[in-house]
Amino acid sequence: MSDRGLTHLDPLGRARMVDVTPKEATHRRAIARGRVTMSPETASLVARGAITKGDVLAVARVAxxxxxxxxxxxxxxxxxxxxxxxxxNFRIEDSHIEVEAQVDTVDRTGVEMEAMTACSVALLTIYDMCKSVDRSMVIGEVALWEKTGGRSGPYRRDPTDTLDF
Known part of the structure; x- marks a missing residue:
């Protein structure tokens, strides 16, 4: 937690939206990554474009x-x-697909939540597109990997963490 306390609570402890109007608009970027683990057969079908629902990665990208x-x-x-x-972006491995979402803006607040949401929904879409052949898939390891801009400055996850996109 930051030294500023819980910024989404007012003095009476009620939820509030933080006032960002006094802030200057600056360039901000966030990168989130995650993975969906699947059988090697399913990963191979995705890589070959052989999933009957269509182009899994194209649909996941748009989602x-x-x-x-x-x-x-x-x-x-x-x-x-x-x-x-x-x-x-996607990386297909033997038994999983890794998703990386990068979001940029010029605004008064960061895009970490947008990057995490984009990554999560892309992963869910891969699951949806492939569930007819593999219901044992597992979605996980969604994490913020990098952010730039704003008062708190840059953040970069330790590259020795589990995902090595």
């Missing part, structure tokens, strides 16, 4: 982009902001 733009509709107290760019 992640759409999710980043809709984050304030899903996360209470999250500020609506102008999302300038969303990039969704």
């Amino acid at each position: 992640g982009i759409q999710a980043a733009k809709r984050t304030p509709d899903l996360i209470p107290l999250c500020h609506p902001l102008l999302v300038g760019s969303v990039l969704i």
